[in-house]
Amino acid sequence: MRAIQITEFGGPEVLHEAELPDPVAGPGQLLIRVDAAGVNYADTHTVDDSYLSRAALPLVPGGEVVGRTPDGRRVVALLTGNGGYAEQAVAPERLAVELPPGITDGQALAVVVQGLTAWHLLRTAARLAGGESVVVHAAAGGTGSLAVQLARAYGAGRVIATASSKDKRDLALELGADIAIDGGPEELRERLIEANGGHKVDVVLEMTGGPVFDASLAALAPFGRLVTYGMASRVPATPIQAARLMGRSRSVVGFWLAHCLSRPGMYHEPIAELLEMVGDGRLRPQIGGVYPLAEAARAHRDLRARRTSGKLVLDVTGRE
Template identity: 65%
Template sequence: MRAIRITEFGGPEVLQFVDDEAEPTAGDGEVLLEVSAAGCNYADTHQAENSYLAPSSLPLVPGAEAVGTTPDGRRVVALLAGGGYAERAVAAEALTFAVPDEVDDGQALALVLQGTTAWHLLRTSARLQAGESVVVHAAAGGVGTLAVQLARRWGAGRIVAVASSEEKRELARELGADVAVDAGVDDLASALRDANGGRRVDVVLEMVGGPTTDASLAALAPFGRLVFYGMASRRPPTPVAPAALMSRSQGVIGFWLAHAMRDPDRLLAEPMRELFSLTAAGDLRPVVGGTYALSDAAQAHRDLRERRTVGKVWLDPGR
């Protein structure tokens, strides 16, 4: 079958388009999907170079999410252990979700991983309270576009979007951000405080790492929470001392969706129901960005790494 195969770790150049990948076989508690759309995430670029939280082994077919049809005709979206960049993939039944007719493939992909991440960042990790200010880094990305909308819906006081271009900042404002800040500004900590009316911020959703994390922590208010869920810059932030957090009454919280996947009935079913319902009703807008042929997966990774994409990026296995 057609698929993307990785036989050595590295950058986008290691993604090989092949037509002789072995067909996957579903085991107990699993289901085989005829894939109609495969999600492409920034985390996939880390997996390709083996710099992600979970180490990979070779050879591998990447891809952590897919929309497809089951042998009994159900249209579902699924979180995968891998193998999504292919014509067919195997998913655990517990991690598949029936897609409403009102939700298209790209929207379903946007919700199942990035949407549930945004949901948990705000509700589970940050425990957002009405009236609190929220900073969303990478606000035009898959998680960021949904986090801006959910924060607005759930009563955030002031939403500060951070993005790398004026086009992306305008998108964030359209989605509900009160103000947008240039990610490349010289003094990011001051820019975040200025964007919040001169006050320190209550919640920061951070996935860049390095100086961006440091500046975000410097802008955090007492009792503020910084939720760290990625390191796109591939640069670690300055280590945080517990005593320093105590002196400022602040919290730094990590989040990885893999832990929610271990208990899907409790930690994924509710977010998916809410996200699907909001989308079907037109109250939530999953932003579907670029669609690439499966054979162009390497270009999709280049564009993700160069910040040339917005919203959800996905691959078409039929191309």
């Protein structure tokens, strides 16, 4: 089968097309003929081995696919580990979801990792209450663009989006943000408070790290929650002393989707809700680019350079 494989860690340049043996499904696993694979920012960390879980070489990146099972069912599936950038993939049966009619490949892929992440950021980690203010960093990205919409649907009082360009900020406004501001770290604390009418904010969804994390924490109101779910800048935040949290009654909550996969009610049920919202138009996944499988490196370059918005998809069938 055709696949994208890495045999050394590094940047997008280590992603190469290769012919590999077809995978074989074992007990409790499902073989999927892949139509499309999702590209996530976490994949870039896997490729340079800077993610939360360490990777072993050689490997085929990619953690989500949509395609057909041997008995003809169309499913979207989360993979445990990697293997998605390929013509065939093996997924745990428990992490495969049969798709309802009318859901496109891109929509399905947007839901299974980024949509599920956005759902848990708001529902599970932040425990958003009606009327609270929510800051969504990288609001035009795959997770951010869905989090903006979900925050609005779940009763946020004010949705504050940040993004790096006017076009991305305009998209966030179109998706339901009340205000969109530049997400650069310089004077970010002051801009967040100003965007909230001069008041500190209740919830921040943060995936950049470094000075953006620091400024976001400083902008939290008493009993505010900062949920950190990424390390896009690859720059560590300032170490947090207990007094910084106690003195303002603030919370920092870490979130990693992997911890939801084996817990009852944290996978299939949220995905079913998200697919229903997509089907009836309440949730609009943004497809930011479709790349041929062979151009996975270009997708990674565009993603790391912040040239993209929404969900990135690899077309495995050659229809792109």
